[in-house]
Amino acid sequence: MEMTGEYRIEASRQKVWDALNDPEILKQSIPGCEEIERISDTELAAKVVAKVGPVKAKFSGQVTISDLDPPNSYRISGEGKGGAAGFAKGGANISLKSDGEATILSYEVDATVGGKLAQLGARLIDGTAKKMAGDFFKNFAEVVTEDADLYSAEKLNEVDTNEINHGINTSTRSKISISSWIIGLILAAAVILAIIVY
Amino acid sequence: MxxxxxxxxxxxxxxxxxxxxxxxxxxxxxxxxxxxxxxxxxxxxxxxxxxxxxxxxxxxxxxxxxxxxxxxxxxEGLADGDTLHPMQEAFRENHGLQCGFCTPGMVMSAIDLVQTNSNPSEQDVREWLEGNLCRCTGYHNIVKSILAGAKTMQG
Amino acid sequence: MTETNIGAPVKRVEDKRFLTGRGRYTDDLNQPNQLYASILRSPHAHANLKKVDVSQAKAAPGVIDIFTGSDMAADEVGSLPCGWQIHSKDGSPMNEPGHPPMAVSKVRHVGDQVAIVIAETKSQARDAMEQIAVDYEVLPAAVNMDEALSGKALVHDDVPNNMCFDWEIGDKEATENSFSDAHKVVSIELINNRLIPNAMEPRAAVAQFDPSSGNYTLHTTTQNPHVIRLLMGAFVLQIPEHKLRIISHDVGGGFGSKIFHYAEEAILTWASAKVSQPIKWTAERSESFVTDAHGRDHETKADLALDKDGKFLGLRVSTKANIGAYLSTFGSSVPTYLYGTLLAGVYKTPAIYCEVKTVFTNTVPVDAYRGAGRPECTYLLERLVDKAAKETGIDPVEIRRINMIQPDQFPYQTPVALQYDVGDYPKAFETALKASDYEGFSSRREKSEGNGKKRGIGISTYIEACGIAPSAVAGALGARAGLYESAQVRVHPTGSVTLYTGTHNHGQGHETTFAQIVSDTLGIAFDQVEVSHGDTGEVQFGMGTYGSRSLAVGGPAVLKACNKIIDKAKKIAAHILEASEADIDFKDGVFSVSGTDRELAFGEVSLAAYVPHNYPIEELEPGLDENAFYDPLNFSFPAGCHICEVEIDPETGEVEVTDFTAVDDIGRVINPMIVEGQVQGGVAQGIGQALMEGCVYDKEGQLLTGSYMDYTMPRADNLPNLNVSTESVLGASNPLEVKGVGEVGSIGAPPAVINAILDALSSLGVEDISMPASPSKVWQAIHNA
The missing domain is CATH 3.10.20.30 (Beta-grasp domain)
Known part of the structure; x- marks a missing residue:
């Protein structure tokens, strides 16, 4: 799966860059995130549990940041292993460009899923990932330009089970960052997988 | 538990x-x-x-x-002793099964159809079976069986 | 003819247990102290297995043990064997890389076995499986055939360019010459879409080892238990056959996919001795999609040379066949001797040459699926004939008529090895034209046009070589097994009979048709015959059921055993009736002395055989129990004509099959009700291939059509009522005069459907469409034309 897009964010390039690199935001942002560990300056490991009704699946994900050119661009890539469930991996090239006071964020995403995830969920994941990417960048733009109060715990864990039950996970209303988008993809995969497989 | x-x-x-x-x-x-x-x-x-x-x-x-x-x-609960339920009998009479694996689901589904629609048309039966797969029969004899079973269940 | 004799539409005896939920499918069986297995499978199409860490999973609740490919390798477990050796053009044997039941150093397709978890409950096994950590080094995958042939990614390191073999059949020079003489050459390129068989019962196995006797018992969903015993016992696990019993009671459909010796059978049997407890494994449908052998998957270019009158002069075929990641049990025979040898079809084409490159890819192994090679051949031929009709301006009916082999030409030697024994192709053809009201098509088309629809009619003829096979012929062609069949007729003292057949019933109704043969031949009541199959502990031997062989090869074995019973019983009757054996007549179950009223009923003779008080004991053993092996003299050759009519909505591209007519010559019909059911089922699978079914891998080798959400199975509302009949010429290659019926539908139907679609769309300029002709594809074709 491949997709590209652009967002205009009403904040300076440096501010956007900083926000993109804040792992603490990630942890709070990802529903079901059990832990995020910074392995090195460019590597993060995360464990995400997706739980829908009686169904639970745990995904462990690794995210690597590369091709760093602050505050212009970087590549983020990640892989989530769901054991017997399969895997999801992907990457995004992110670049920031000043546009007066604002910043234009462009992204090119490529992602693949494998094993049962691909077998059962590939076509759902496509749509989900697109929706999530859209939601993410929309939210991200809001976060960067709005009040930090938005990071309230209740809101972060809000999950709309109706939508999940339809296989479209729009639960990432919480404010997440680029890195967490990859983890979000993995999470979406886990949720979809959980619904379909079990 | x-x-x-x-x-x-x-x-x-x-x-x-x-x-x-x-x-x-x-x-x-x-x-x-x-x-x-x-x-x-x-x-x-x-x-x-x-x-x-x-x-x-x-x-x-x-x-x-x-x-x-x-x-x-x-x-298992359909037949009355050795006497098959009319829908089971219709499947037997009309060769509505081959390997027999989908058959229980087909029969249970068919009985519900007839309870809902006592006089189904061929098209009604085919549409009702949307949720039941059979790989052996090509459905021809399943449809025939259900139409026959519906008649007996009525009679 | 009585109501139960040969030729009568006897209701099936097996139905009652299926209709009351009392079938004995493998997953229905449980053994005391049974454990459950889950199998961890590769999520990658191609990867080195760097480390499989089972330590955490082993500690999970309920886990008894976990094994990997290395554990099996340490026990010197063998490779899953291939039963047919093909030689390439240059005389070299096919590349036959190892096929370990569980991957040892490398996984080669998504779904390849990595580890088996054995636990007390099914959920514990599955939960623990999640905790196995596998370190894969992902390698580039060879997914499509061209990519594979480029050799950039090697599925097996020792197979250059992933070429399993490069085979040929026919006279190349004569064929080339026929093209130089041609008035017209018609060419076609097409794909025979990859299919997933999808028997409704997922595969399952229950393996049991008895430490006190050292005996193994494996219940498994197979079409041929004795073959599994032979392959697994002799080649994989080195268990002598007398210590290994394979049982396959009721099997929920096979269609070829349950012929093969699968890895799970060997893994479970081996593991059951390791843990000394019975183990059960049942595939989830998701596992079936990535482990049951797939079918078809050919890419073909072909040219037909014609003279100025439209007579076929020569046929040249070049095919690439995908064999998947490993050689499955009969994978190599399908794109070769079950394909190239049928390219004459029912036509008099004098020169034929065919070459087939068979290619390993990082996909599920490809093997026989209902029809196996013959649908691929028929699709190619009948598409090409229709194209020739169009390009020469000769009517599709007429071009077939002028090229068809005539009834007085039998036995007919084709240029591709086979000799057709008997047939009347024009008869089935003309009957089908009448039955489909071919003449009246134009008025139906007009009516459809009036409703804004496009209507088309398509014809396909076909020939099939089945009743596989004379062992000597098969052996000369590379088969590593004999292909005879066996039967045992055990007459009990009071005259009832148990028939043991080496064929396997998984929906075909053998328990009924074989009982008809016995009852008719021995003149005893139908309900006095019980048919037993599927247990190597009960049945002396068998080669199983595939290739429409059960009746054509297994049937004569039954007949032969019955005749041995009659011969012996006549001797007994002669003794008791104090007559010479030559004077004993046998008719309708009664032995009589010719020209007298002295007679004995069948039951009286059988009782005398077991209570031999008045018995020719000096020349005859007591008892009445005979076995027979039958090896046929030739293949049998069912043939026929299928005609399909479709109506297409040009706005949506949706194709409705409005009518389907099949007229088949299948030789003698034992039970017409069952015959019709077999044809209907086959036709449905053929229509499925033409319109709906298609297996799709992405470029990384992930299966995208991996569930019933994405792999479109024909449903009741996709199909019409099917107009099915027979126009039989009795078979000449076996004493029952039968030919075989199981595969005819899936062979004849696909080209009839596609030819009908192309006929419907020809006025819009559409010249080609590939299978499956889904609405989107049809719509695209209309808009691109």
Whole structure:
């Protein structure tokens, strides 16, 4: 799966860059995130549990940041292993460009899923990932330009089970960052997988 | 583990089950009613169709605990001693089965159709069977069986 | 003819247990102290297995043990064997890389076995499986055939360019010459879409080892238990056959996919001795999609040379066949001797040459699926004939008529090895034209046009070589097994009979048709015959059921055993009736002395055989129990004509099959009700291939059509009523005069459907469409034309 897009964010390039690199935001942002560990300056490991009704699946994900050119661009890539469930991996090239006071964020995403995830969920994941990417960048733009109060715990864990039950996970209303988008993809995969497989 | 109680083919049953136990697992593994089959894991094939409170339901799509207090009937409960239910008899008469794997689901589904629509047309039958897969018969004789079974059930 | 004799539409005896939920499918069976297995499978199409860490999973609740490919390798477990050796053009044997039941150093397709978890409950096994940590080094995958042939990614390191073999059949020079003489050459390129068989019962196995006797018992969903015993016992696990029993009671459909010796059978049997407890494994449908052998998957270019009158002069075929990641049990025979040898079809084409490159890819192994090679051949031929009709301006009916082999030309030697024994192709053809009201098509088309629809009619003829096979012929062509069949007729003292057949019933109704043969031949009541199959502990031997062989090869074995019973019984009757054996007549179950009223009923003779008080004991053993092996003299050759009519909505591209007519010559019909059912089922699978079914891998080798949400199975509302009949010429290659019926539908139907679609769309300029002709594809074709 491949997709590209652009967002205009009403904040300076440096501010956007900083926000993109804040792992603490990630942890709070990802529903079901059990832990995020910074392995090195460019590597993060995360464990995400997706739980829908009686169904639970745990995904462990690794995210690597590369091709760093602050505050212009970087590549983020990640892989989530769901054991017997399969895997999801992907990457995004992110670049920031000043546009007066604002910043234009462009992204090119490529992602693949494998094993049962691909077998059962590939076509759902496509749509989900697109929706999530859209939601993410929309939210991200809001976060960067709005009040930090938005990071309230209740809101972060809000999950709309109706939508999940339809296989479209729009639960990432919480404010997440680029890195967490990859983890979000993995999470979406886990949720979809959980619904379909079990 | 929660306890689940229901009536299956007219008998009261009650067991402790893991909450994640599906109704079909409960029927097959706990009660030994292996006439209800599992043909897929995405609720598409209909081999597991049983009746819950008189309506057809895919027992792979329900948890056992969701059937708490229900009246469940399975293929094993249809015949009266040696006398087949008219729908079973119609399948036998019209060669409506080959390998027999989808058959219990087909028969249970067909009975629900006739209970809902006592005089179905061929098209009604074909559309009703949307949720039941058969790989052997090409459906020709299944449709014929159900139309014949519907007539006998009426008569 | 009585109501149960040969030729009568006897209701099936097996139905009652299926209709009351009392079938004995493998997953219905449980053994005391049974454990459950889950199998961890590769999520990658191609990867080195760097480390499989089972330590955490082993500690999970309920886990008894976990094994990997290395554990099996340490026990010197063998490779899953291939039963047919093909030689390439240059005489070299096919590349036959190892096929370990569980991957040892490398996984080669999504779904390849990595580890088996054995636990007390099914959920514990599955939960623990999640905790196995596998370190894969992902490698580039060879997914499509061209990519594979480029050799950039090697599925097996020792197979250059992933070429399993490069085979040929026919006279290349004569064929080339026919093209130089041609008035017209018609060419076609097409794909025979990859299919997933999808028998409704997922595969399952229950393996049991008895430490006190050292005996193994494996219940498994197979079409041929004795073959599994031979392959698994002799080649994989080195268990002598007398210590290994394979049982396959009721099997929920096979269609070829349950012929093969699958890895799970060997893994479970081996593991059951390791843990000394019975183990059960049942595939989830998701596992079936990535482990049951797939079918078809050919890419073909072909040219037909014609003279100025439209007579076929020569046929040249070049095919690439995908064999998947490993050689499955009969994978190599399908794109070769079950394909190239049928390219004459029912036509008099004098020169034929065919070459087939068979290619390993990082996909599920490809093997026989209902029809196996013959649908691929028929699709190619009948598409090409229709194209020739169009390009020469000769009517599709007429071009077939002028090229068809005539009834007085039998036995007919084709240029591709086979000799057709008997047939009347024009008869089935003309009957089908009448039955489909071919003449009246134009008025139906007009009516459809009036409703804004496009209507088309398509014809396909076909020939099939089945009743596989004379062992000597098969052996000369590379088969590593004999292909005879066996039967045992055990007459009990009071005259009832148990028939043991080496064929396997998984929906075909053998328990009924074989009982008809016995009852008719021995003149005893139908309900006095019981048919037993599917247990190597009961049945002396068998080669199983595939290739429409059960009746054509297994049937004569039954007949032969019955005749041995009659011969012996005549001797007994002669003794008791104090007559010479030559004077004993046998008719309708009664032995009589010719020209007298002295007679004995069948039951009286059988009783005398077991209570031999008045018995020719000096020359005859007591008892009445005979076995027979039958090896046929030739293949049998069912043939026929299928005609399909479609109506297409040009706005949506949706194709409705409005009518389907099949007229088949299948030789003698034992039970017409069952015959019709077999044809209907086959036709439905053929229509499925033409319109709906298609297996799709992405470029990384992930299966995208991996569930019933994405792999479209024909449903009741996709199909019409099917107009099925027979126009039989009795078979000449076996004493039952039968030919075989199981595969005819899936062979004849696909080209009839596609030819009908192309006929419907030809006025819009559409010249080609590939299978499956889904609405989107049809719509695209209309808009691109």
């Amino acid at each position: 929660p306890t689940v109680s229901m009536t299956v083919n007219g008998e009261n049953v009650s067991s402790e089950v893991e909450p994640r136990t599906l109704l079909v697992q409960y029927l097959r593994e706990n009660l030994g009613l292996t006439g209800t089959h599992v043909g897929c894991d995405t609720s598409q094939c209909g081999a597991c169709v049983v009746h819950v409170n008189g309506k057809s339901a895919k027992s792979c799509t329900m948890l056992a605990v969701q059937a708490e207090g229900s009246e469940v009937s399975t293929i």
